[in-house]
Amino acid sequence: xxxxxTTILAEFAYTPPAVERGYAGQTLYVDVSTPSIAAKPVxxxxxxxxxxxRGFDLWLLWHGVKDGTRWDSPENEVVISSGPCGGITQYPGxxxxxxAAISPLTDVMIDSxxxxxxxxxxxxxxxxxxxxxxxxxxxxxxFIDAPGGKVTVEAAPADAxxxxxxxxxxxxxxxxxxxxxxxxxSFVTAGTGSEHTRMGCLNFSxxxxxxxxxxxxxxxxxxxxxxxxxxxxxxxxxxxxxISGDMNAPADLSKLQAAxxxxxxxxxxxxxxxxxxxxxxxxxxxQIMDDYDLLPVHNFKFGRHPDTPKIKREVWEExxxxxxxxxxxxxxxxxxxxxxxxYEVKTGPYQGQTVIVDGPEYETVAGCGSNCGIFEPxxxxxxxxxxxxxxxxxxSFGTGMAFAMECYEAGVLDAEKTGGLELTFGNAEAALEVxxxxxxxxxxxxxxxQGIRRMKAYFAEHFGADPQFVQDIGMENKGLxxxxxxxxxxxxxxxxxxxxxxxxxxxxxxLIFMDMVNNELPTFEAKAEALHYFPMWRTWFGLCGxxxxxxxxxxxxxxxxxxxxxxxxxxxxxxxxxxxxVTGRExxxxxxxxxxxxVYNLQRVLNIRLGKGLREHDAxxxxxxxxxxxxxxxxxxxxxxxQLREWLGLNPDEMTLAEKMAxxxxxxxxxxxxxxxxxxxxxxxxxxxxxxxxxxxKLGIDYPDVLAVVxxxx
Amino acid sequence: MTIADLLAQLRYSFPHIIVSINGEVITKDFATHPxxxxxxxxxxHLIAGG
Numbered sequence: 001x002x003x004x005x006t007t008i009l010a011e012f013a014y015t016p017p018a019v020e021r022g023y024a025g026q027t028l029y030v031d032v033s034t035p036s037i038a039a040k041p042v043x044x045x046x047x048x049x050x051x052x053x054r055g056f057d058l059w060l061l062w063h064g065v066k067d068g069t070r071w072d073s074p075e076n077e078v079v080i081s082s083g084p085c086g087g088i089t090q091y092p093g094x095x096x097x098x099x100a101a102i103s104p105l106t107d108v109m110i111d112s113x114x115x116x117x118x119x120x121x122x123x124x125x126x127x128x129x130x131x132x133x134x135x136x137x138x139x140x141x142x143f144i145d146a147p148g149g150k151v152t153v154e155a156a157p158a159d160a161x162x163x164x165x166x167x168x169x170x171x172x173x174x175x176x177x178x179x180x181x182x183x184x185x186s187f188v189t190a191g192t193g194s195e196h197t198r199m200g201c202l203n204f205s206x207x208x209x210x211x212x213x214x215x216x217x218x219x220x221x222x223x224x225x226x227x228x229x230x231x232x233x234x235x236x237x238x239x240x241x242x243i244s245g246d247m248n249a250p251a252d253l254s255k256l257q258a259a260x261x262x263x264x265x266x267x268x269x270x271x272x273x274x275x276x277x278x279x280x281x282x283x284x285x286x287q288i289m290d291d292y293d294l295l296p297v298h299n300f301k302f303g304r305h306p307d308t309p310k311i312k313r314e315v316w317e318e319x320x321x322x323x324x325x326x327x328x329x330x331x332x333x334x335x336x337x338x339x340x341x342x343y344e345v346k347t348g349p350y351q352g353q354t355v356i357v358d359g360p361e362y363e364t365v366a367g368c369g370s371n372c373g374i375f376e377p378x379x380x381x382x383x384x385x386x387x388x389x390x391x392x393x394x395x396s397f398g399t400g401m402a403f404a405m406e407c408y409e410a411g412v413l414d415a416e417k418t419g420g421l422e423l424t425f426g427n428a429e430a431a432l433e434v435x436x437x438x439x440x441x442x443x444x445x446x447x448x449x450q451g452i453r454r455m456k457a458y459f460a461e462h463f464g465a466d467p468q469f470v471q472d473i474g475m476e477n478k479g480l481x482x483x484x485x486x487x488x489x490x491x492x493x494x495x496x497x498x499x500x501x502x503x504x505x506x507x508x509x510x511l512i513f514m515d516m517v518n519n520e521l522p523t524f525e526a527k528a529e530a531l532h533y534f535p536m537w538r539t540w541f542g543l544c545g546x547x548x549x550x551x552x553x554x555x556x557x558x559x560x561x562x563x564x565x566x567x568x569x570x571x572x573x574x575x576x577x578x579x580x581x582v583t584g585r586e587x588x589x590x591x592x593x594x595x596x597x598x599v600y601n602l603q604r605v606l607n608i609r610l611g612k613g614l615r616e617h618d619a620x621x622x623x624x625x626x627x628x629x630x631x632x633x634x635x636x637x638x639x640x641x642x643q644l645r646e647w648l649g650l651n652p653d654e655m656t657l658a659e660k661m662a663x664x665x666x667x668x669x670x671x672x673x674x675x676x677x678x679x680x681x682x683x684x685x686x687x688x689x690x691x692x693x694x695x696x697x698k699l700g701i702d703y704p705d706v707l708a709v710v711x712x713x714x
Numbered sequence: 715m716t717i718a719d720l721l722a723q724l725r726y727s728f729p730h731i732i733v734s735i736n737g738e739v740i741t742k743d744f745a746t747h748p749x750x751x752x753x754x755x756x757x758x759h760l761i762a763g764g
Contacts, residue, residue, distance in 0.1 A: 274729040291725040513728070513759035520758075552761060557741060560732045565760050 006154040006174070009140065012037035016126035016146045016241075022084025022248045022582040023047060027060065028127040028151060030142055032231055033074055033134030035153040042128050047583075049700060051543035053083035054111045055599045056129045057100035061109060062606055064133060069610065071104040071198075071223070072230050074135045078202075080119060080188065080236075081129035085582050086545020087120030088331075089245045090253075090260035091574070092267060093547025095120050095329020097204065099188075103222040103502075104198035105396070105451045106479040108607040110222025110502050113542055115328030115337060116204030116215075117186035120545070121240035124247050136232040143175060144238040147184075156234040163439070164189045164203040165355055165389040167235060168214040172207075175237050182207045183243075188236040190225035191391025196441035197449025199396035199481075200225025203388060210324050215339060216358050217328050220393040221505055222480060223451075229391070243330055248582055255581025259574040260331075263550060267333045271554045280317040281336040282362040282549075287312040289366065294486045294512060296371040298425050299402035300475050300623050301632050303486045307375035311365055315377055334550055336361075346382055347429075348436045350389070360384045360394075366484035367398020372405055373425030382432060390439040395505075396451060399481035401431050403452050403474050410473075412465045418444045452476040472622040473629075478503040478612070487624050490516040491668075492527040495675050498620040499531060501603045501613075507548065508535040514566060528678035537567075539596035544579060551575075598699045601684075601691045602706065608690060609709045615689040618676060625668040633661055640664060688713060717744040720755065730760040 017024055029038045042056075050059045057079040064077045082097045097119025103110035122130055125146035132142065139156035160174075161167045167189050176185050187205045194200025202219040219225075241247075250256055271277055275284045286308065289295035293303030309315075320338040328337040340357040360368075360380055368383045369375060387394045401423075407413045408423040415422055421430040421444060437445025447458055452474040459465035475482040480503025487493040492515035497504035511530050514520045521527045541548050551571050559565050572589065580586055587595075607613025627633040633640055634657075641652040644660060648667055652660055680687060684695030690713045696702040717733050717740060733740045734756045740747055749755055 288727050291727045510761070513761050517759050555730055555760070560730075560741060560760065561739065565732070565758075568760075 006141065006157060008152050008154055010035040010037055010153040012039075012151045013149055014039065014126065014151065015149055018249065019123060019247060020249050021251050021584050023052070024123050024126050024128045026127060027056065027081075027129040027131060028122075028144065029131045029133070030151070030153065031134040032132060032136040032140055032142070032153060032233060035134070035136065035140070037151050037153065047084075049598050051083065051595055051599075052128060053081050053086070053096075053545055054098040054100065054539065054542040056081040057098055057111060058109065058599055058603050058606065060129060060131045061100060061102070062602065064131060065102060065610075067609055069102055070107060071102050071227055075133060076102045076227060078132045078224060078228050078231070078233075079129060080122065082119030082123055083543055083545030084248070085578055087123055087329075088248055088250070088256055088578070088582065089243070090256040090331060091263060091578055092327070092332040092334045092550045093329070094331070094545060096541070096545050096547050097219075098542045099202055099219040099224050101222075101224045101227045102610065103224070103480070104226045105223050105453070106503055106612070108478065108502070108610050108612045109603055110224060110480070111542065111603075112202075112219040112221040112224060113507065114202065114204045114219035115206075115217035115547065117206040117329070118188050118204045118236070118238060120329065121184070121186045121238045124243075125238050125240045130236065132228075132231065132233060132236070134231065139232050139234050141234050142236045144236075146238070146240050148239070160234060162195070162234065163191045163389040164216060164391060165350075168205055168216070171235055171237055172214065175239065181239065183209055184240050186238050186240070188228070189234070189391070190228050191389055191439070192441070193387070193390030193392040193435070193438045193449070194225035194229040196446060197392065197438050198223045198226050198451050198454070199393045199400070199449060200227075200229060200391045201387075201393045202228060203391065206328060211341070211356070213356060215337070215356065216388055217337065218388060218393070220395055222502060223393070225391040245331075250582040251584030252581040255577045259577050259581075263571070263574060264333050266556050267550070267554050270556060271334070274555070275553055276313060276317070277334055277336040277549070277553060279322060280313045280320060281338045281359065283316040283360070283365055284313045285362040286365050286370075289485065292517065296366055296402070296484050296486055298373055299371060299406040299473060300482070300486055301406070301629070302635060305370055305375070308370060310375040311369050311377060311380065316360070316365070319377060319381070332547075334547075334554065336549060340381060343381060343385065345385060346378065347432050348386060349439070355385060357381050357385045358388060363484050364394040364398065367395050368401070368431075369398075371398055371402040371484060372431060374428045374431065375426075376428055379428035379432070383428075383435060386432070386435050386439070390435070392435065392438060395483050396481040397435065398484070399475050400448060400452050400455070401434065403455065404434075404448060406473055407459060407465070407470065410469070412459055412463060412470065417463055451479060452481055453479040475621055475623060476504070477620050477624075478617055480504060482624070485510070485512060487512070488626055491671055491675055492521050492530055494620055494624050494672055495527065495531050495679055496535075497624065498618050498672070499676060499679050500535070500618075501600065501607060507538060509538065510534075520566075524674050524678040525682075527675055528682040531679045532682045533593070536593045536596040536600060537572075539600055540592050543595060543599060544575075546575065594699065598701050601696060601699055602701050604685075604689070604691055605696075605706050605709050608713060613689065614713070615676065615680075615687070618689060620672065622665060622669070625672055626664050627661060630657055630661070633657065686714065690714065715749050717747045717749060720749060721757070724757070726757060726759075728759050728761065732758040732760060
């Protein structure tokens, strides 16, 4: 280590165990208050019922927090786990981790999936999960040094930077014994923005051998970076062992190889004619969403914009560096983790620096671009870079900024209230200045950084805003900002966002085409079935260490002729084979869903234990369901008038605009309530959204402390 | 009108699409496959995840 002069505050010696069938067999507990370090065993019950990843995060949080724990309580934890299949190299998208904590935005558990090397490296260093609890009284770094056989909590020197793009290089220089070790290093960091806001993200590093530089993937959602910085943890550092293809010691490697051979061929054949992720990541969605009137524009008012071609996939393909193997984990042929190299920063404290900008992904382009009326690629890149290095979630920033801009244009805000910033749609410079204020912890950025839910309350209390108006247009549920899809014409997706554990994030369910375009879910019961199956199936990725993209973003066209084409069962079979090949456990398709149901239901009970998790917390803002303003209604008047005739049997020619909007509102919100009833029934919950004791028993998670929580609400 | 013409008219740009004409699933040659007058055309989008 070149010039490492940190002070050791706590040290724990260990011998890294051999990973067997996907598990290291222990989790790492770090209390940064004391500080102290300990190993906890992974029991057979944990593996059987909670699998790993989000399941282990949940299990550790359940036992680590108290009923009254809040995001900034010392007992809140940052928990990270990959899963038994995390770290395999035979199948694309198999290096994911799930980070979790009690969220500063929602006051319940947030789970956020992320690529990068940290999760698999943590396991290969001998730990299936890391659990960080307590609050340090000085800045600390947690260092897991597997080759050195120790874990340490160290005082971070005063010269250690906080913003990720600087801190990463500092950590490489100070913690890697030599440049030969760079590929074995990975870090979890946040940034100065995480310190001053509730929407802090975590950056998970990967050392890019081709670029010989660090790259980052983000666990963006829910403010886990804020929790990390509240604990005064500057970084989690792991030094692992050189990677090989059998480090999980799978029960049957041939199953992994067979599944991998199949999918690699599909990706190579069909990605170039389908979504082009190997050249431009998930940006292919921008123009498609616009074509279907689903791209969020001007705070979700509209679904398309004439300037969308300025930020469509082909534009990003030109800007993103081509020809490099841009996977966020080894062996990923989907390789969607692209970057813009040699980007010269144009604003803020790092103006003039030449940096790598990771992404942008669809959510960032739509959230920080079209939703804010910003159609300039440089501005989206600049926001992307600063969000990452400051440790800010681009989705919460984009959706939050869109809300603030509409408030400005509606007169709720003005230049006096924003400190001179004209937050009109399309004003990229003003949006960037708010972002820099979040990094500095000053001005309007401090108010903005509290998130939409708290902005609503602040604007009503201090700026005289109409509480109903800001509630209607502020796109948050449970306190979490919406991700970037328009849901007004898809009731099922309104449920996909609202009837969730963590809030409106598209990784639970994306049902818009099935529901809105295909009309395959014509009844409440059909929508409820989809809102059971797909959230459970997608939860399973996060238990095992998988990425969702190889499941349904590249598909052999022959899938069209299968009995259930939306489920893409030949890919589901790949995942089943991999799970059995790694763990040696025989499972069928129903077992997959049951494994997820255990985690999903216990997470619901944890939310209830924390004072949330009931029906009232699944309510959605009206803009998620229908047009709030006259401008919105008139922009799609033919559609809405036709719906009045066909759905409600009304004659719009005899109604005022106000009457038409009121009729839509009553009808649409009533349907959301009926959907809620159907979904709760399908999931085995009461009408108030509480898992029943019978259902918990059926799932095998009827522990006394779990039943004690739900019985108060029956 | 071909299938491709119809999809373009509807702005159906998503790549995972099934088209059936009078109950027969068409899997290729959208650009040249004609749609007969009065045909029952169904277009199904295959995605369940964003």
